[in-house]
Amino acid sequence: MDSIIKDKNITVCVTGGIAAYKAVYLCSFLKKKGAIVRVIMSKSATEFVTPLTFKSITNNPVITTMFDNSDFIPHIGISELSDIIIVAPATANCIAKAASGIADDMISTVLLSATCPKIIVPAMNTQMYVNPVTQRNINTIKNFGFLVMEPDTGLMACGTTGVGRFPEIESIYGFIIQNCAARNHYFSGKKVLITAGGTIEDIDPVRYISNRSSGKTAFAFAETFISLGASVTIIAGNVSDIIMDSYIKKYGNENIISVRSAHDMKKSVEEKINSTDILCMCAAVADYTTECNTLKIKKNENTLNLSLIKTLDILGSLHKKTNQVFIGFAAESNNLELYASEKLNKKSLDFVIANQITGEKTAFGGDKSELIVLSNTGKRESFFYKSKNENAYLVLEYIARSLS
Ligand SMILES: Cc1cc2nc3c(=O)[nH]c(=O)nc-3n(C[C@H](O)[C@H](O)[C@H](O)COP(=O)(O)O)c2cc1C
Structure with missing residues (x-):
């Protein structure tokens, strides 16, 4: 049976976190499942991974700027074309911008103009994640209809252990399926x-x-x-x-x-x-x-x-x-x-x-x-x-x- 995301247009927005390289595996995974994957990178993200890597994985041009992309669809086009938009990893900065409606680069502008399901996969240092400002911003975007994944807990790149890790690719995929692909309400009222x-x-x-x-x-x-x-x-x-x-x-x-x-x-x-x-x-x-x-059995017999x-x-x-x-x-x-x-x-x-x-x-x-x-x-x-x-x-x- 075909994957549910076969032939779906998925835009992966990569922002400047240490987990940016994991977005390469995510794109490769989605591509293998039959999706048409396009990537937008923030300026900071290009410090971590080159656009060429994503271009090679997705077979599609990678957008890195709002301007000078005359050979590619502008932000409205990307928003209309996408069946699903995933920001992975999503920096604290990008979440804050989405919460305030700032549109000063391609990713934030696409997030503001898109009406399709928008999935946010936060990944950051634990202190940044638990900071009340970040938590407030996450709640704000959830109220605006963004689908926000819970990050994993474990050893972080900075050497500490806590919440904020980029989730496993399979978990992100599961989240996509449950939140976006399953649109038929077969069991409504049951x-x-x-x-x-x-x-x-x-x-x-x-x-x-x-x-x-x-x-x-x-x-x-x-x-x-x-x-x-x-x-x-x-x-x-x-x-x-x-x-x-x-x-x-x-x-x-x-x-x-x-x-x-x-x-x-x-x-x-x-x-x-x-x-x-x-x-x-x-x-x-x-x-x-x-x-x-009722009483604990004693260790007496062999x-x-x-x-x-x-x-x-x-x-x-x-x-x-x-x-x-x-x-x-x-x-x-x-x-x-x-x-x-x-x-x-x-x-x-x-x-x-x-x-x-x-x-x-x-x-x-x-x-x-x-x-x-x-x-x-x-x-x-x-x-x-x-x-x-x-x-x-x-x-x-x-x-x-x-x-x-
Ligand atoms: C080595 C390094 C690793 C970083 N990792 C993260 C991270 O995992 N999550 C995060 O929110 N910010 C991280 N930052 C900070 C962001 O890169 C910074 O806030 C930047 O402005 C984000 O820009 P963007 O949201 O446009 O991609 C890191 C910065 C550096 C220098």
């Missing part, structure tokens, strides 16, 4: 319930059994459902804090219910199911639990036997209404399709999304997945190894079309 992450089965007050599910796929589906018009409630088990925080920053935490064990998750789904149109069971719910000891008790199946206890759609996930290390199709039939699902959890293309923990969707009408569709966000979009688009 109430979606998504379960996320692993569950925790307590052994004693300090120990537990869980699994390696991070919740990344569930949150990618949640964000994609939202971008396709749905209102989403997430029942979250044990999920990565980074993923949860990033979601809460965008959508708030009102529609997140945190649970611990398989039993809690089951109870929570049962409470919500009547007001749900689409149930998406993404969580890796424990198949077995233990009797929790061996310790834990007796595990089968958990109750969540889907098994639900009475599906005629118009409800149930989507399940099958994470398997072998016989993927066979087990997935057994699950589809046994649990009366409308769709099962199968993903491999071992080998090179494992969906566990990473940013990418390879998926197969089986439907109860006997259809089968594969989604090749790519970002979880992009696959979430493609899968939901496929499901929406199948349902209509």
Whole structure:
């Protein structure tokens, strides 16, 4: 299946930050996905990377000035031509100019005149980023409709650790898909319930059994459902804090219910199911639990036997209404399709999304997945190894079309 951004006109504005070289990889990535990429560089950006590099990567002339570009389209032309504009990296200076409506170079002028989605990818030293002036400017441009990405946290070029790093290219791509490409509101007015992450089965007050599910796929589906018009409630088990925080920053935490064990998750789904149109069971719910000891088990014996008790199946206890759609996930290390199709039939699902959890293309923990969707009408569709966000979009688009 073609990439969603194939043949889209994407203008990448590169400003003068240390991460300017990473914009080269971004352009190359977008180009490989089939986009028509054009680059505008600020004067400062040309101190970090040469325009020739971007010209060679994009096969398009690079704009570096407002004037003297008689062989190229002026700022209004670029604004009208672009399907998406991305400022990456976006300096504190460029964000401040966008917040004040200053138009003293090509990038700021294009940002002022363009009506297409405008994505800002801030990248700067932590002190610059957390400075109240920068934060105020970011809030201002968000209110003006700019789509601002959250920078990564980690080791900075200046040697300190903190927030302000240029995000991974895959994350930027995911942000583009969720915010710009997904324009069809297939699930408008639908109430979606998504379960996320692993569950925790307590052994004693300090120990537990869980699994390696991070919740990344569930949150990618949640964000994609939202971008396709749905209102989403997430029942979250044990999920990565980074993923949860990033979601809460965008959508708030009102529609997140945190649970611990398989039993809690089951109870929570049962409470919500009547007001749900689409149930998406993404969580890796424990198949077995233990009797929790009230006191910490002491390290006395050479061996310790834990007796595990089968958990109750969540889907098994639900009475599906005629118009409800149930989507399940099958994470398997072998016989993927066979087990997935057994699950589809046994649990009366409308769709099962199968993903491999071992080998090179494992969906566990990473940013990418390879998926197969089986439907109860006997259809089968594969989604090749790519970002979880992009696959979430493609899968939901496929499901929406199948349902209509
Ligand atoms: C070595 C060096 C690295 C810089 N890195 C950044 C950066 O990562 N982010 C940022 O906002 N500014 C950074 N600056 C400051 C900007 O280059 C400066 O504010 C400039 O005026 C930005 O111009 P522009 O927004 O038109 O590109 C850096 C400056 C230097 C000299």
